[in-house]
Amino acid sequence: MSDVETMRRPRRWHIAVFLAPAVLVYTAIMIIPLADTLRLAFYRSIDGQQALAGFDNFRTLFFDPRWSASFWNALKNNVIFFIIHMCLQNPIGVVLAAILSVPKLRGRSFYRTAIFLPTMLSFVIVGFTWKLILSPLWGVTPNILGWVGLKWMFGPWLGQESSALVTLALVSVWQYVGVPMMLIYAAMLSIPEEVIEAAELDGITGFSQFRKIKLPLILPSIGIISILTFVGNFNAFDLIYTAQGALAGPNFATDILGTFLYRTFFGFQLQLGDQNMGAAIATMMFLIILSGVMIYLFFVQRRMRRYQF
Structure with missing residues (x-):
């Protein structure tokens, strides 16, 4: 030229x-x-002035007993919160999408709307509503379980350290299961009709068709949903704060990195806010999320490209 x-x-x-x-x-x-x-995150406030502290804030966060116990507890709860979503929310979303993709299913539009509707609700509404539903005093859960003879199973799930985190994770799964469902449903609709017709000519129908034909073709979408779940759960804050408050009770059993960051940065009750330590916690959250995304992009997505059209 x-x-x-x-x-x-x-x-x-x-x-x-x-x-x-x-x-x-x-x-x-x-x-x-x-x-x-x-x-x-690399500074410390001394007499109202910001002074360079290097990695001292991170050493304090990891090794000082006053901080490390809370940090590792929040990180452990965050991992549990994420695992519950990965093991329940995404598989349920895939199953619902597979059911909705059946051509002969009646009322698909109604089912899609009903399942996706909780996703559009405010987290404040969801948190307070489920707190009322599960209340041992005025909640409707004991009566509902009593109607089916399972009232003995009911307990103050949000008030027990052993069950509070799992209960809130299940509430979050209920609210956001519509997201993977819609994404997987859209991926299934994008599968060429020629592929489905060829499978039917070979006698592959029903669940076998889903397992052998559709599932491998929607693996890239499942990977994207998985990384979105990872990012969303390690950024989680709203539901825990609404239902259990900034202290993430009982006895910090539902404390995750988001609530730990909030208490540290802004302060709460008798705890004074520490912007530098809060920034150190936020930096660790950023590094955790960045590491997960990088692992997905460089080690998982490359292997899934062969399934894409």
Whole structure:
């Protein structure tokens, strides 16, 4: 290509014009706060002045008994919270999507709307509603279990250390199971009809068709849902805070990294806020999420590309 043709090529300034608002907004509300949080994690407040502390905040977080016990407890609860979602929410979403994709199923639109509707509800409504439903004093759960002869199973699940976290995780699964269902359902609709017809001609129908044909083709979508679940659960805060408060009771049994960060950064009751230690916790959350996403992108997604059309 000659220099004259290169000079005559029009400059596409309109691309920068259209991208500028989104880039400015994203930079203002995401990039700058993230960079400042990372900066605060390496400083410490001394007599009202910020002084460079290096990795001292992280050493305190990991090894100081006053901080490490709470941090490892919150991280452990976060892992349990995530595992419950991975083992229940996503498989249930896949099963629901498979059922809704059956052509002869009547009322598919109603079922899709009913299952996806809780996802659109405010977390405040969901948290308080389930807290009332599960209340031993005025909740409806004891009566419902009594109607089917299972009242003996009921207990103060949100008030017991052994069951509070699992109970809230199941509530979260109920609320957000519609997300994987809709994504998997959309992936199934994108499968070419020729593939399904060829499988039916070979006598592959029903569950066998789903296992041998559809499931391998929707694996990329399942991978995306898994990483979204990972990111969402390690950023979780709202449901725990609404149902159990900032102390994530009972006795910090439902404390996760989000609530631990909130108490540390902003303070709560008799606990004073510490921005630097809060920034250190936020930095660890960022590194955990970044590590999970990088592992997925470099080790999992590459192996799934062969299933994509």
